Amino acid sequence: MDPGSPAELSLQRTLVLLVMLVSLLAIAAALIGPYSISPTQLIQAFAQRLTGRIDPALAATDTVLFSVRLPRVAAALLAGAALAAAGAVYQGLFRNPLVSPDMLGVSSGAGLGAVLGIFLSLPVPAIQGLSFVGGLATVAIVYLLASAVRGHEPTLVLVLTGIVLGALAGACLSLLKILADPYDQLPAITFWLLGSLASVRAADVLATAPLVLVALVPLVLLRWRVNLMSLGDEEAAALGVDPRRLRLLFIAAATLMTASIVAIAGVIGWVGLVIPHIARLLVGPNFNRLLPTAMLIGAGFMLAVDTLARTLAETETPLGVLTACLGAPVFVWLLASGRRGW
Amino acid sequence: MDQGRGCNRHACHRRGAAARHRRLRCWLLALCCWLPFGAEAARLIEDSAGRKVAIPERIERVYAAGPPASILVYVLAPDKLTGWPRAPRKDERPYLAPATRDLPETGRLTGRGNTTNLEVMLRTRPDLIIDFGAVNATYVSLADQVQAQTGIPYLLIDGRFEQTPAALRLVGDILGVGDRGEARASEVEALLTTLDDVLATIPERERPRVYMARGPNGLETGLKGSINTEIIERAGGRNVADPGDASLRRGIVQVSVEQVIVANPDTIITWDPNFYRGVWRDPLWAGIEAVQRQRVFLSPLVPFGWIDRPPSLNRIIGLKWLASLFYPDQMPMDLRAETRAFYRRFYHVDLDDNTLEQLLQWTQGHPPN
Numbered sequence: 142m143d144p145g146s147p148a149e150l151s152l153q154r155t156l157v158l159l160v161m162l163v164s165l166l167a168i169a170a171a172l173i174g175p176y177s178i179s180p181t182q183l184i185q186a187f188a189q190r191l192t193g194r195i196d197p198a199l200a201a202t203d204t205v206l207f208s209v210r211l212p213r214v215a216a217a218l219l220a221g222a223a224l225a226a227a228g229a230v231y232q233g234l235f236r237n238p239l240v241s242p243d244m245l246g247v248s249s250g251a252g253l254g255a256v257l258g259i260f261l262s263l264p265v266p267a268i269q270g271l272s273f274v275g276g277l278a279t280v281a282i283v284y285l286l287a288s289a290v291r292g293h294e295p296t297l298v299l300v301l302t303g304i305v306l307g308a309l310a311g312a313c314l315s316l317l318k319i320l321a322d323p324y325d326q327l328p329a330i331t332f333w334l335l336g337s338l339a340s341v342r343a344a345d346v347l348a349t350a351p352l353v354l355v356a357l358v359p360l361v362l363l364r365w366r367v368n369l370m371s372l373g374d375e376e377a378a379a380l381g382v383d384p385r386r387l388r389l390l391f392i393a394a395a396t397l398m399t400a401s402i403v404a405i406a407g408v409i410g411w412v413g414l415v416i417p418h419i420a421r422l423l424v425g426p427n428f429n430r431l432l433p434t435a436m437l438i439g440a441g442f443m444l445a446v447d448t449l450a451r452t453l454a455e456t457e458t459p460l461g462v463l464t465a466c467l468g469a470p471v472f473v474w475l476l477a478s479g480r481r482g483w
Numbered sequence: 484m485d486q487g488r489g490c491n492r493h494a495c496h497r498r499g500a501a502a503r504h505r506r507l508r509c510w511l512l513a514l515c516c517w518l519p520f521g522a523e524a525a526r527l528i529e530d531s532a533g534r535k536v537a538i539p540e541r542i543e544r545v546y547a548a549g550p551p552a553s554i555l556v557y558v559l560a561p562d563k564l565t566g567w568p569r570a571p572r573k574d575e576r577p578y579l580a581p582a583t584r585d586l587p588e589t590g591r592l593t594g595r596g597n598t599t600n601l602e603v604m605l606r607t608r609p610d611l612i613i614d615f616g617a618v619n620a621t622y623v624s625l626a627d628q629v630q631a632q633t634g635i636p637y638l639l640i641d642g643r644f645e646q647t648p649a650a651l652r653l654v655g656d657i658l659g660v661g662d663r664g665e666a667r668a669s670e671v672e673a674l675l676t677t678l679d680d681v682l683a684t685i686p687e688r689e690r691p692r693v694y695m696a697r698g699p700n701g702l703e704t705g706l707k708g709s710i711n712t713e714i715i716e717r718a719g720g721r722n723v724a725d726p727g728d729a730s731l732r733r734g735i736v737q738v739s740v741e742q743v744i745v746a747n748p749d750t751i752i753t754w755d756p757n758f759y760r761g762v763w764r765d766p767l768w769a770g771i772e773a774v775q776r777q778r779v780f781l782s783p784l785v786p787f788g789w790i791d792r793p794p795s796l797n798r799i800i801g802l803k804w805l806a807s808l809f810y811p812d813q814m815p816m817d818l819r820a821e822t823r824a825f826y827r828r829f830y831h832v833d834l835d836d837n838t839l840e841q842l843l844q845w846t847q848g849h850p851p852n
Contacts, residue, residue: 262699
């Protein structure tokens with residue numbers, strides 16, 4: 142598509158509008174919270190950081206803003222964008238609009254890893270590490286098992302293997318829950334499985350962002366090939382790409398993104414399922430246009446939901462509860478309003 | 484009887500009578516198992532839920548439905564406990580009476596999935612099932628159901644702090660150790676009364692503002708009014724996790740560190756060694772008054788937690804300890820002597836210097852590795 146065409150112009154306009162919306166949301170989210178920070182204080186705090194001279198009167202504001210709130214805003218943006226991107230890739234890859242990023246068991250595996258960490262009373266970084274490894278390992282096993290099965294539609298085998306392994310991981314997780322200390326570990330497990338950004342720190346964001354960016358590189362560079370993959374293996378091969386290798390690459394990228402997000406934020410459902418649909422309504426199924434749109438909408442949605450999660454009550458509302466309450470009706474509406482292809 | 488097999492009439496009759504006799508004995512035995520209170524169903528006890536339960540006069544074996552109940556029974560009559568909900572771990576064993584260290588693991592009856600445990604429970608042949616803790620419609624129906632299913636009397640005892648003396652007296656009486664129940668009950672009552680007298684002189688706003696840090700990163704806590712944190716108020720603190728509205732749910736919740744910063748507690752209590760170690764060098768927690776004033780306290784966990792985990796009689800030593808931390812002048816405590824005495828009277832163990840020292844070090848923030 143040449144840059145001057147009307148469709149490209151309308152995409153640019155959509156993206157600019159979305160960027161502005163997300164920026165406004167981010168500023169609002171930085172100002173909202175139990176610790177009151179006024180817009181003036183916000184600007185002062187930023188000015189201080191730039192000049193390097195910290196006024197002791199603003200020290201607490203500085204801590205809340207730069208160590209608590211902004212990392213959390215950044216984490217929400219990152220999580221939303223990554224989950225939406227992974228969902229968009231999977232839906233194209235499996236040619237199915239009902240697919241979410243945890244289709245191949247990444248969330249179940251990551252959940253199992255984290256719950257094992259909590260069960261063994263490990264410190265937080267170790268829990269996150271186990272979760273990350275658990276997610277990657279589960280998808281790797283699913284892929285290897287599915288590759289060993291021949292003679293069937295490869296995507297179907299992948300999906301079925303993913304469901305089976307996801308169920309197995311879920312069973313192991315239930316076993317750990319039964320064995321866990323009901324006064325100490327069980328609540329921690331429950332909170333973790335419902336997803337939350339409450340304990341995210343700057344270090345978490347700094348560790349996760351590079352992984353998400355690395356995973357994004359092949360998606361951006363090969364974005365038009367996702368379109369080819371959505372035509373099916375035979376057509377893709379006829380058009381001169383190797384569907385097996387491409388599929389592996391895309392699955393690896395989407396898994397890396399999801400696993401790194403789940404490791405710091407817990408299991409957050411619905412975002413990867415619903416956001417790509419909304420993006421498709423706006424800009425159509427072309428992955429070229431879908432990817433940036435879905436990422437921006439995902440980032441904004443996650444930020445809005447997380448801001449709700451920390452302000453609705455005196456305590457944290459689990460993200461999984463909010464995304465389900467918002468995502469389920471949207472999804473039903475999308476289903477009712479008709480299928481639009483992917 | 485078949486005469487053709489070469490057995491004479493008399494012998495056959497005798498053998499038949501013997502078999503009948505055996506069968507009758509079997510039936511009687513089975514009947515006794517079914518109705519353990521059949522012969523001496525002597526007493527009708529009203530439990531905390533108002534249920535009237537017939538129990539046998541002599542009770543030798545008690546099944547504790549959950550960790551809180553197991554501690555209640557252990558304190559009163561360790562020899563009557565049929566097992567632990569969870570087998571004692573290696574580091575907990577030295578703090579339990581030797582005879583009870585190797586009792587089998589019998590699981591929890593409370594909560595869903597009780598059918599899986601029912602046979603294990605029956606295998607221990609208890610005379611009585613006791614549950615200690617929350618009393619609500621769910622637990623009442625569970626108790627009724629299990630009692631109807633197994634024929635074993637099932638008592639629900641209220642586990643809140645204020646009800647502790649009453650629970651000790653009632654269960655002590657039921658288990659035939661009324662003197663011990665009375666002694667422990669008056670001991671707890673004396674502590675509660677002393678505390679009330681002290682607290683009567685301290686206005687609400689001068690009481691410490693306490694946060695109970697739970698979970699691996701300390702960002703779980705129990706709301707004010709929940710059974711998990713009632714020790715804070717009972718010891719004369721104010722729980723900072725106070726939603727204010729009495730109609731809100733009471734339980735364990737997740738909070739963000741920003742909420743802790745805003746609440747700015749002057750005292751933090753926890754049992755999590757990971758959190759305790761990390762909190763001192765964590766920049767996010769550095770500005771919180773409790774950290775600045777070095778008022779973060781780590782509770783020992785052996786053989787049971789001091790401040791919670793589970794919420795049972797184990798909290799009595801924790802209550803005394805917390806009160807002495809909150810009000811060192813009004814509620815002084817000789818930690819060494821009182822710990823030794825508590826473990827002897829409630830847990831039936833004489834701590835040697837080494838194991839006692841380990842506990843004292845733990846309260847100073849040095850848990851065993």
